[in-house]
Amino acid sequence: MEKKIIIAHDLEEHLISEVKEAVPGWTVVTGKDEEKWGPHMSDAAVVAGWKNAMTPYLEQAENLKWVQSWSAGIDSHPLDEFEKHGIHLTSANGVHAFPIAETIFAMLLGWTRKIHTYTRQQQEKKWHHAGLKLELHGKKLALLGAGAIGKETAKIAKAFGMEVAGFRRSGEEEEYFDHMYKLDQLEDILPDCDYTVITLPLTRETEGLFKKQTFAAMKDGSFIVNIGRGEIIDEQAMTSALQKGKIAGAGLDVFATEPLPEDSPLWEMENVIITPHTAGSTEYYNDRVIKDILVPNLQSFIKDEKLHKNLVDYDRGY
Numbered sequence: 009m010e011k012k013i014i015i016a017h018d019l020e021e022h023l024i025s026e027v028k029e030a031v032p033g034w035t036v037v038t039g040k041d042e043e044k045w046g047p048h049m050s051d052a053a054v055v056a057g058w059k060n061a062m063t064p065y066l067e068q069a070e071n072l073k074w075v076q077s078w079s080a081g082i083d084s085h086p087l088d089e090f091e092k093h094g095i096h097l098t099s100a101n102g103v104h105a106f107p108i109a110e111t112i113f114a115m116l117l118g119w120t121r122k123i124h125t126y127t128r129q130q131q132e133k134k135w136h137h138a139g140l141k142l143e144l145h146g147k148k149l150a151l152l153g154a155g156a157i158g159k160e161t162a163k164i165a166k167a168f169g170m171e172v173a174g175f176r177r178s179g180e181e182e183e184y185f186d187h188m189y190k191l192d193q194l195e196d197i198l199p200d201c202d203y204t205v206i207t208l209p210l211t212r213e214t215e216g217l218f219k220k221q222t223f224a225a226m227k228d229g230s231f232i233v234n235i236g237r238g239e240i241i242d243e244q245a246m247t248s249a250l251q252k253g254k255i256a257g258a259g260l261d262v263f264a265t266e267p268l269p270e271d272s273p274l275w276e277m278e279n280v281i282i283t284p285h286t287a288g289s290t291e292y293y294n295d296r297v298i299k300d301i302l303v304p305n306l307q308s309f310i311k312d313e314k315l316h317k318n319l320v321d322y323d324r325g326y
Contacts, residue, residue: 009183010025010035010051011031011033011034011047011053011226012034012035012036012037012039012051012052012053012054012071013027013031013034013035013036013037013053013054013056013306014025014038014048014049014052014054014055014057014064015027015036015037015038015056015057015302016039016040016044016045016057016058016059016078017037017038017039017040017057017078017294018038018039018040018296019294020248021192021293022085022206022258023294023298024038024153024265025035025261025264026298026303026305027298027302027306028300030239030303030307030308030310031310033050035048037052040057040059040184042059042061045062046065048123049062049065049068049072050065050068050069050070050071051070051071052069052071052072052209053071053072053074054072054073054074054075054076054309055074055075055076055205056075056076056078056297057076057078057088057216058076058077058085058145059129060084063086063089064085064184066089069300072093072095072314073094073096073100074095074097074305075090075095075096075097075098076097076098076100076297076301076302076305076308077097077098077099077100078100078155078297079099079100079207079288080100080101080102080103080288081097081209081210081237081323082097082098082099082209082320082325083091083209083210083211083237084108085097086114087325088322089110090322091322094105094232094317096319096320097252097319097320097322098155098301098305098315098316098317098319098320099318099326100296100317101155101156101238101318101326102155102156102296102300102301102318103228103290103293103296103300103301104130104157104287104288104290105156105157105159105160105298106160106279106290107287107290108156108157108160108161108207108235108287108288109160109161109163109164109253109289110285111159111261111283111286112124112133112161112207112259112287113164114203114207115233115259115283116141116144116205116231116233117144118262118272118281119142119231119256119257119259119281120142120143121140121142121232122138122139122325123325124278125138125278126138126142128278132138134307141142144168144170145169145170145173146170146172147168147170147171147202147203147281148167148170148201148202148203148204149162149170149171149201149202149204149205150175150187150194150197150201150203150204150205151165151171151172151173151174151175151205151207151208152174152175152191152194152204152205152206152208152236153175153176153177153202153205153206153207153208153236154174154176154180154182154185154188155207157207157235158174158176158182159182159183161205161207162174162183162184162185164180164279165184165251166173166184166274171186171319172184172185172186172187173185173186173188173189173197173200173201174186174188174195175188175189175190175191175193175194175323176188176191176195177188177190177191178190178220179193182290186252191201191213191214191215191217192216192227193283194222195221196225196229197283198222198225198226198227199225199226199227200227201226201227201231202231203225203230203231203232203233203234203235204226204230204231204232204233205233205235205274206218206232206233207234207235207236207241208236208237208239208240209236209237209290209325209326210236210237210239210240210325211324211325211326214237214240214263215239215240216240216242217240217241218240218242218245218246219242219245219247220242220248221254221311222245223248223249223254224249224254224257225227226227226249226254226255228254228255229249229253229256230255230256231255231256231257231258231259231319232246232255232257232258232259233257233258233259233260234258234260234261234281235261235262235287236262237262238260238262238263238264238265238266239263239264243264243272243274246258247273247274247277248282249266250277250279251273251277256279257279257280257281258274258279258280259280259281259283260274260280260282261282261283261284262285263283263285263287266284266285266290267284268282268284277319278293298319299314301317301318304316304317304320305317
């Protein structure tokens with residue numbers, strides 16, 4: 009039987025060649041449009057770059073054994089269907105660590121050094137100090153998530169001399185984190201933290217994690233960044249905390265509804281920095297997915313070995 013892999017993206021030739029070298033004799037189908045991949049779903053063993061339009065093909069995809077997500081977050085994928093059909097799923101976790109950590113610090117520094125304010129003033133040709141006074145150095149950071157993104161963020165935070173309080177499901181210690189806590193300890197630690205950064209995936213445990221009482225527990229005048237998933241935060245509770253001055257500001261890359269609706273009050277708030285779910289964008293994205301994750305896993309797959317890179321645990325949701 010012909011062995012086949014679908015990569016539902018338009019790739020550069022050198023990356024296609026790397027995949028072909030990893031699976032000699034296989035048919036490699038590439039292209040983001042359904043007319044390219046649709047006719048091959050019934051006999052493909054591997055699909056990289058799952059799209060929602062592929063879900064109706066699952067019932068006929070009898071040979072499909074493994075899906076490689078093109079994103080770190082896999083909450084939009086049909087996880088129950090994958091599990092039911094015995095399909096392994098690997099994420100793109102790690103691809104975004106550098107660009108997202110850079111975005112996080114762009115937001116932290118943009119807020120602390122009032123770059124967002126000065127950008128608005130520049131448009132108005134307004135020369136004003138705007139009360140600039142804050143520094144990142146020596147402050148305390150609550151960092152939720154200790155995966156690749158969280159670890160890179162913690163590493164950079166130490167360069168600023170920050171104290172890093174980490175939060176993860178297990179509470180297990182990790183390099184660059186001064187202290188590590190479990191998520192159920194969050195409201196005990198937040199009152200001492202000047203900045204809070206969310207890098208968590210969306211799971212049953214993290215959905216709605218930041219609610220009214222969580223914002224009430226945060227340090228007065230603190231700043232929050234969310235690059236995880238919008239559903240982790242109760243947006244109404246956060247908006248209220250911002251409007252009342254309980255928290256000073258927010259840097260947001262993800263939202264419960266995307267694109268962010270035009271009638272959202274967040275658009276008009278001067279203490280909010282908004283980016284359109286682009287924190288992970290990088291010139292090296294496809295290279296990292298192919299070279300760091302897909303090819304190493306393909307080499308294991310053709311030997312009937314366990315997929316060692318980013319294999320998703322369906323029970324945990326990541």
